[in-house]
Amino acid sequence: MTPETPSPGSLFGPDSQFHLFFNDPRWALAVLRATVLEAAHPQIGAALIDNSTFVAHPWRRLRNTLVSLQRMFGPDEEVRRKEAARLNRMHARLSGTDGRNRPYDAMDPEVRAWVVATVFESSVTMRRLSGQPLDPAATERLYAEFHGFFRALGDRGGHLPPTLREFWQYYDRMVEEELENTEALRIILYKLFDHLPAPPLLNGLPTVWAAGRALAGPVVGTVTVASLPEPFRRRAGLPEVPGAQALMQGAYLAAGLTRFLPDSWITTENITGLLYLSPDSDDPRAATLMALRDRMQRAAALFRLVTPFPAQHGPADETGGGGRNxxxxxxxxxxxxxxxxxxxxxxxxxxxxxxxxxxxxxxxxxxxxxxxxxxxxxxxxxxxxxxxxxxxxxxxxxxxxxxxxxxxxxxxxxxxxxxxxxxxxxxxxxxxxxxxxxxxxxxxxxxxxxxxxxxxxxxxxxxxxxxxxxxxxxxxxxxx
The missing domain is CATH 1.10.238.10 (EF-hand)
Incomplete structure (x- = not known):
């Protein structure tokens, strides 16, 4: 089955368009792009700055988001109902004012509609930028699924347009009139990757992680900016990097090629499970990965002698027992x-x-x-x-x-x-x-x-x- 020919049936579950995207490596780029567009909304940006752990605990925040989406788009109606209630209770606790004394409320249906809109639009854009645009029927099906997700949260009243044609008009208006160059957006684009902590699997390998982050961080930021709508880039004053469009196209095309790898290598659950493996895990993959870690540590020690990186501080340096100061x-x-x-x-x-x-x-x-x-x-x-x-x-x-x-x-x-x-x-x-x-x-x-x-x-x-x-x-x- 391909994303262009989804099987009929429920909007949710293993036959849904979303389920196919969930395990598509390109979707990582789409989710990052959607997060930036969400952060550009003044209310969402303020809520992120005041309440979110995305700066200090980004990997945990990502894992929790993926688990929540898996529950909401899964086949079990009771699980979906319970998760929707949990999300609503959580969002009801997030309200306040931003730096310009403007109120924000995570239960505002217009704000929630924008969150759903960014993930849907970024998923469609992901396919277009990687040279495999969705056909009209698949796009309609995907929009119906996200509309169903919005309804499952209990939102009503047309805050998310009922038809796809009306959605694109709504989306263009939001991009051109509502979005701002918020502090949360700037942190995600220009600071988060510079200080991104290592995932649990790479704790204890500060040199390896610093080297990879130094190379990948600017590339990811450039690719994400280049993928944003041009009217917003211009109005927000985001820099135009020479060659950024070509780099972006190459990144999406390269991510798309990974779909030819065995399914067991690229499923979201497997990748997340690998990132969180610990040395004492009984997972059969742990021994292999820990042996690889040992070799990486030896290589990193040699690499530090040749090209020393600044000292790394934080949890990755902690190896002994006892207390903290x-x-x-x-x-x-x-x-x-x-x-x-x-x-x-x-x-x-x-x-x-x-x-x-x-x-x-x-x-x-x-x-x-x-x-x-x-x-x-x-x-x-x-x-x-x-x-x-x-x-x-x-x-x-x-x-x-x-x-x-x-x-x-x-x-x-x-x-x-x-x-x-x-x-x-x-x-x-x-x-x-x-x-x-x-x-x-x-x-x-x-x-x-x-x-x-x-x-x-x-x-x-x-x-x-x-x-x-x-x-x-x-x-x-x-x-x-």
Missing amino acids: AEQFFTDVLDQTGDGYLDWPDLAAMARELSSRLDLDEPEETKLYNAYADWWRELQAALDTDGDGRISREEYATAVPSLAGPALIRLAEVLFTATDTDGNGSIDATEYRSLFQTAFHRDKPTTEPTYSRTAFVKDFLAFMTARSHTTPFDPLLTEA
């Missing part, structure tokens, strides 16, 4: 949004990540958010010495970060209860995996330990007060 813990764990401060959006990001991993529904999700809110008030009262409503790295480091107050202890208890789904007072192997395992699918394990309430709370408190970073909680909240 306060400033390192602040950067690695507490500052989830990467803006240099600790405030409510950072703790809300932790609550979102844990709620998503545990697939919490109401009222458990709200209990976890409320526990984090109580802890934030406790931290703010103790550490916000200048009264500006946030905690700086210096304020945190000079206070008493090892003190576990009542709110943090209560948070540990709430998290244990949410994880202990059968209520037997102990976290078994399956429950353990639901919280700590990073993967698309979480099959029942045989080797993970069980956790008593006392041990769980003790480890959580040791981690969250910077006394230890060898517990399972470390990759849970520090992974890139």
Whole structure:
């Protein structure tokens, strides 16, 4: 089956147009392009700057997005309903004002329509730029699927045009009149790739990662800018790099050639699984990849002698046990949004990540958010010495970060209860995996330990007060 001839049936599931795109390597370029167009919307850009972890934890953010899309476009109606409800609860918590005192609200249906529109349009553009444009019937089918996605979120009222012809008029108007050169857009295009942390698989290989990032980062940025609509590039003042259009065409064509590789090599689940493999994984691919890592480390050591890179700082340099100093813990764990401060959006990001991993529904999700809110008030009262409503790295480091107050202890208890789904007072192997395992699918394990309430709370408190970073909680909240 080809994307041009989708089989009839449901808008969702394995026969959908979206399902074919999901495992198309070119779609990575399309998703990046869509993200930039989303960030150019003033409301979305402001929400990203204030609340998103895309700067400090881009790989985790990508994985969560892919998992959510997989749930929404999968064949199971109940899974889709539950995921839509989760997304709506999450978005209902994201509102505020931008730097120009303009309000933003992630539940605004016009904003949500633009998010859906960018992914649809970028998917169509992906095929056109790679020399395989969708025929009219396939384009109509794809638009019907994204319209179904929008309706599954509960949005009504024509915010996303009902017909494809009206959609293109809407899209052109948004590009020419609504989009701006926002701070979030500039970070994605010009800063994110310069500081992009290594995925878990390449942790411990700072030289290899720095070399690859130095070469690939400018190329990815140039390709993305060149693929954006020309009216927006001109109005936003984005630079025109000589040869950028040819480079962009070449990138899309090269990505398209990977579709001839075996399916098992290029499926999104397999690629994501490889990026998150750990040395102690029981996955049969782990031994091969770890042997390759060892050779890369030896090559990197030799390469540093010839062409030394600046010293790499961050989690990739941490190899020993023991605790962190306060400033390192602040950067690695507490500052989830990467803006240099600790405030409510950072703790809300932790609550979102844990709620998503545990697939919490109401009222458990709200209990976890409320526990984090109580802890934030406790931290703010103790550490916000200048009264500006946030905690700086210096304020945190000079206070008493090892003190576990009542709110943090209560948070540990709430998290244990949410994880202990059968209520037997102990976290078994399956429950353990639901919280700590990073993967698309979480099959029942045989080797993970069980956790008593006392041990769980003790480890959580040791981690969250910077006394230890060898517990399972470390990759849970520090992974890139």
